[in-house]
Amino acid sequence: MKLEVGAINIRLHPHSEDLYRNLFQRLFELRRVANIRGDRSGLITSLGRSRTDSAYINGVITTFLEFDSDGKWFNTDTLEEASTNELRQINIPENLRPNSRSYLFRFDVENHEMIFEHYANGHRFSHSSALSFIKDLVADERISSEFGDVKATIVQSRGSIDRIFSISRITDIEIYIEKPNADLWGADFEEQAEEHLDDKNARSMTVSYKAEQGLGISRDEDLGRLIRASIRNGRTVAKGYGDSGHEVVTTDRFPKVVQDKYDEDEMSQPQMFESLANSFRRRR
Numbered sequence: 001m002k003l004e005v006g007a008i009n010i011r012l013h014p015h016s017e018d019l020y021r022n023l024f025q026r027l028f029e030l031r032r033v034a035n036i037r038g039d040r041s042g043l044i045t046s047l048g049r050s051r052t053d054s055a056y057i058n059g060v061i062t063t064f065l066e067f068d069s070d071g072k073w074f075n076t077d078t079l080e081e082a083s084t085n086e087l088r089q090i091n092i093p094e095n096l097r098p099n100s101r102s103y104l105f106r107f108d109v110e111n112h113e114m115i116f117e118h119y120a121n122g123h124r125f126s127h128s129s130a131l132s133f134i135k136d137l138v139a140d141e142r143i144s145s146e147f148g149d150v151k152a153t154i155v156q157s158r159g160s161i162d163r164i165f166s167i168s169r170i171t172d173i174e175i176y177i178e179k180p181n182a183d184l185w186g187a188d189f190e191e192q193a194e195e196h197l198d199d200k201n202a203r204s205m206t207v208s209y210k211a212e213q214g215l216g217i218s219r220d221e222d223l224g225r226l227i228r229a230s231i232r233n234g235r236t237v238a239k240g241y242g243d244s245g246h247e248v249v250t251t252d253r254f255p256k257v258v259q260d261k262y263d264e265d266e267m268s269q270p271q272m273f274e275s276l277a278n279s280f281r282r283r284r
Contacts, residue, residue, distance in 0.1 A: 174209075
C-alpha cells in the first residue's frame, strides 16, 4: 500500500504550546462542518487526548459530500428528471453524508505543523483542500475571538528554491511572508522582522527584487534565508528567462511530500503514518 503525507503550517501570535493545544481542542469541540471545495466538506471527527507535556496532537479529518436535498434528481434508467412519486421514495436522514473519506493527522505543538495523510487508501486529500479546510475552520468568529488571527500556509518543498534558481536569468522575485515565529528565523533576523511588522500593526510583508536591465538576480545567503522563511510562512514567485523562453516559478506549487509503501501484513496504516510523520519532521 502507498501512503503520502504533507503538512500545513498553522501559526498563532503570540506562540504558546498550550495555546495550540487549546486551539485544536476547541476546533474539535465545535464540531463545525467546514467547506473544502465545491460540494465536499469535512470536520474533525476524532482528537486524541493530549497530555499537557505531549508534543503531538493526533486526530482524524473526515470529508464527505454535501448535497441539496431540495435539488433536482435524475433517473438514469428513464434518462429523465425523477418524478414526484420517485422522490417520495427517497428517505435520507439529515445527519448522514455520502462518500465519506477519513485522513489521519498529527499536529506538532512545538513546530506548529499539521502533518496529514495526503494520499491514503486510493484517495487524495490535496494540500489546497487541507488548507481550505483549516482556513474555513479557523475563520469561525468563535475561534477568532478566542485565539485571534490564525494563519495557515502549505509547507513547501525546499526543492522549490532550487527550481527558482534553475531559471537561467531571473528578472523578478517577489517574496511574501506572514508575521514570523521565533523558531523559524535566526535570532537577529527574527527580532528585526517581527518588530518591523508589529510596529506597523502589519501581519505580512512582501519583499520584491528586480534585476538590472539585461542582468539576472544573483543568489546569496540573505536572499536564500528570506525564501526559506517564505516556504513555511507564505510563498515566493520568481520570473525570468530560460532555454524555453519566459518562465514563472511559484514555490507553493511544490508542496513538501514524504511517501513510501508498506505491507499491510507487517504494518498498520496508523503505524506507517507515524513513521512518515517522523520522517517528514526530520527532513528540514
